[in-house]
Amino acid sequence: MTSAVLATALGAFCAAVPAQADEDPRAALPAVTPEAETPAVFDDEEGGNADADDPAIWRDPADPERSLVVATAKEGGLRVYDLEARQVQSIPAPPPPGPGDAPGRFNNVDIVEDVRLGEEVADLAVVSDRGRDRLRVYRIDPRAPEGPLVDVTATGVPAIFTDSQQEINEEMTAYGLTTWTDRRTDRSYALVSRSGRTRITLLELTSTPEGTVDYREVRSLRLPSTFRLPDGSFWSPCADPGELPQVEGMVVDPANGMLYAAQETVGVWRVRADLTSGPKLVDRVREFGVPATYDAETDECVPGEDPGFGGRHLAADVEGLTLLTESDGDGYVLASSQGDSTFVLYDRELEDRNEHEGGFRVTAASPTLDGTQETDGVAVLNAALGDSYPDGLLVVHDGDETPSEPAREATNLKFVDLGELMDELDD
Template identity: 70%
Template sequence: MFRHRPVRSVTVVLGTALVALAATVPAGAHPSGTTQALPAVTPRAETAPLYDDEAGGNADADDPAIWRNAAQPDRSLVIATAKEGGLRIYDLDARQVQAVPAPPAAGPDDAPGRFNNVDLVHGLRLPSGRADVAVTTDRGHDRLRIHRIAPGRAGGPLVDVTDPAAPPVFSADQAEINDQNTAYGLATWTDAASGRSYALVSRRNRTTVALLELTPTAAGTVTYRKLRSLDLPSSFRLPDGTSWAPCGEPGELPQVEGMVVDPANGMLYAGQEDVGIWRVRADLTGAAPKLVDRVREYGVPGVYDEETEECTAGADPGFGGTRLSADVEGLTLLTEADGDGYLLASSQGDDTFALYDRELEDANEYEGGFRVTASADGSVDGSEECDGAAVLNAPLGSKYPNGLLVVQDGHDTPVAGDRAATNFAFVDLGDLMDRVDD
């Protein structure tokens, strides 16, 4: 039933040039089994738990985006993916105001809709005028889904404006879609020079990142067309002259999920989960991507065990970084009023977050990190194994006058029985910056 056919797309394969480039990044010493002591911040609120089982609607929290209501900042929204549970929309009290279901399966033997990552486009030109939209990767159907944001609308603020004829992003047919090497990570980008809006989409189980232009139709819907794609490396030459590839299930390559574009310089930052953070032009042209930082596990050999479906790690040669522990996830951009700010990445393996300078001249220098921890009385949980994060440095009314950070919690507690739960934690950005600046 699940046949595989080659993807018919124009791909920029950088191959050996990228592998050689990765080897030029200086190796960092490994921590000796411990992680650096980092400042901690406690969330102000958290959403209700989501359960990835039939009783919970197969909902699994993953990736958030923050939409600011310019007219009424107190009524701003957090739009978040819940995998097969679709989208969840929350107010600033972390209360759900709308649930948007993922589309059903195309047929009885086909994969159902599964919303993976979400990002926003502001002021997209539609026939009815400009509108803010939420763009989501539907991993189950290998498509983008686009929802117009209509605050105050009866029934909820999100309205589906996806063109019914929108094509698969990577797959040639339904059989290939069912293989689920499909649309995965996502970052949106509007080119200031042309005013055109794009989505950068990664492919599950592959190293590919594709650039898609969002194009409104006369019917008021939104579709897209692929312009080009780029393949990041799947194996790397190490400083000792050996070759290394991250361990994974046979046939699967080290994928990218967390991505963000810096609008100030048009640079894309892409987190290759078992490798590190890459920087490349958002239009996927020009100089070869640069590996900004690596995970601690970079260069560690591993053997996949089919029985346990786990990788057994070998001896660490010491070529990894010191700030990120695989998987690297949840990339987001903290922009400050003076134009400075940080690239923020979640270090899933040690439940921390890393901050990097946005300045290219500083080579995205590491600026520190932090943790999101539970309150002392246990009324609000922290964040563990964070999949996705979003930050907005803008006043959001009386609740978050200094801005907001939203992070996914991969292990929400307390747990109801033996059901694994996930959710989203809301962190006051003023609280965070006070901790980081200290």
């Protein structure tokens, strides 16, 4: 860790936060219910080792009713849904390059608008392929006969973090992802985190004469993995042997070019999206500072006594991040608090602070349309999407889809009317 990053990290913890009360903090949160849900996917051989994870929303400017939700399913590849939550396309992840090698594993996805590809301007879905340590890029075209997503990844795109297939098979590869277009230059980028490490890398997306998309590394930043607590002691989050606290959820605020990054067992960071500034911790998980010991038999971390240095709003892991913008320029940074199955809102400050503004839950609409548990990815779009969602759409991952088939782990996505959520937040 560099001295500059360490100094930033240490400065974030100059004051202790009181220990948490015993009452369930979720009880006071407003609740919204889903309007629809996607078909369940199953993480087993019969289901194609599919595991729903991260969604992104694409708005069709010509016909908002034909807008799409694109979502990763890990080894199950990519799924595309219409606004009725019906699957319209399934894209398989790439096969392993050789016997015993890791197959493709699509982890996170985001949308980039108005990118020039040859003589055309297109919208793109950009995916982090954790299994192959690369980006995959798809042009979005509802009129394409093989579409609506068409692979435009350049031939021979490089691995992002690894130097060999052996390293790729060890799985410290591309993990979380968000995209960003710099308004000053109109250049588009992907910010990608590394599994099991604290590194975030900025990649510039570049078009080729063939109308495909390549990328090149611009720079990287490493977040802290060790923190000085207010009592003067040092703490590192417990993890599997050899691993560091990783980042998955990320989002960039286009108004000021700030990246928000969710370090799962630490909290939410804020840093310039071009990675030229030191990171600042916006909020900590409740478990921050709690000593823990890795138990090899159970493959779990056994926590010790809570010294009371954690935050109040996030329960580890903090996962998906998205930006809820409002017509007046205000809005929220929205975080998925996976540990207690809630969602946390922070003010979309354009200066140097993001105050906590509340939270909410997604609960069951009926016995057959459940709420969300252990949410990973989340996406929101505050724009009219035809008659289906005239006030916008919130899409959230459900890590425990119920009712499910016996002995099969099922996941899916819930679609929530954004107007309902905004009404609840305004009350």
